[in-house]
Amino acid sequence: MIVIYFLLLVFFLSFVGFLILPIGFLGLALTSLVDAPMQLYYMIAHPEVRKNHALEHATIHVLEQELPVKLSGISYPNGFLVQGIGDPFIVAQAAEVAKQRLLNGEHNLAVHPRCGTTSVVTSLVFAILFIVFSIIFGLFSWINLILSLILASLLGSVLSPIVQKYITTDWHVQDIELLQAEPIIRGWSSQGVFVHTKRSDVKWSIS
Numbered sequence: 688m689i690v691i692y693f694l695l696l697v698f699f700l701s702f703v704g705f706l707i708l709p710i711g712f713l714g715l716a717l718t719s720l721v722d723a724p725m726q727l728y729y730m731i732a733h734p735e736v737r738k739n740h741a742l743e744h745a746t747i748h749v750l751e752q753e754l755p756v757k758l759s760g761i762s763y764p765n766g767f768l769v770q771g772i773g774d775p776f777i778v779a780q781a782a783e784v785a786k787q788r789l790l791n792g793e794h795n796l797a798v799h800p801r802c803g804t805t806s807v808v809t810s811l812v813f814a815i816l817f818i819v820f821s822i823i824f825g826l827f828s829w830i831n832l833i834l835s836l837i838l839a840s841l842l843g844s845v846l847s848p849i850v851q852k853y854i855t856t857d858w859h860v861q862d863i864e865l866l867q868a869e870p871i872i873r874g875w876s877s878q879g880v881f882v883h884t885k886r887s888d889v890k891w892s893i894s
Contacts, residue, residue, distance in 0.1 A: 720818070723811035730855045735764045735886050737857040741797035742865075742884070743767035744856060745785030746778065748796045753781070759801065760879075768871065770879035778880040779868035786865060789858045797856040798848045804855045809843025862887040 730737055740762040746769060747758045758771040769778050789796055813835050820831035866883035 719810040719814040723807050723814070726807050727850070727854055733764060734857060735863075736762050737855060738860050738863050738886075739763065739767045739884055741789060741856040741858045742782060742785060742860055742863065742882075743769065744799040744802065744851075745789050745793075745796035745858075746782045746882070747799060749781040749785045749788070750778070757801075765885075766866075766881055766883040768879050768881045772880060773870050775868040775870050775880045778882060779865070782865050782868065782882050786860055786863070789860055794852075794858045797858040798851045800848075802847065802851055802855070804851050805843055805847035808847050808850050809839050812842045812846065813839035 730740070743760040743762045746767070747760055750756065750758055750769070750772065754772075754777075756771055758769055760770060761768045772778060785796060816838055817831060817835040820835055824831055864885045864887060866885055868880050868882045871878040871881050
């Protein structure tokens, strides 16, 4: 008897979840519809971050071409962090090479396939598609949800390089001066190497 009650409870919860889950994704879509454009606008409004973002990607490309590593990074107004490596000398050298290669015409180095821009673009595309499909075909349709997820995944990977090229990075880094590179350590482990930068006409304090 207990087994029957348990199975009924599982069936009931599954049924409720089946009905409620699309509503949860609708909430996620509405949130992404606000959050994703704000993240993109931040990059547009901060040209120094876009330039450092290009240098970050190019530096990671150079390092991954020379070393058997998979790296990630984060860009700031005053520099960029390369995560997954702890030697500041190697990163500093790679950053210098990366800058020169960007200025020599290898603009493709400013775009990276593992950039977080892909997640932002995918979320935005999913939000738009799911809301449009919900209005056209019905709010609680699982077909809307699945179709939106599939199309967003495909379009996100296609649109991300374009968005990186024209919005989130800027390969015109001739006015960016590379300063010192220092390891960032938290606790007992290295978090990566932070490359300090300075724009030739602007100075930032490093905290």
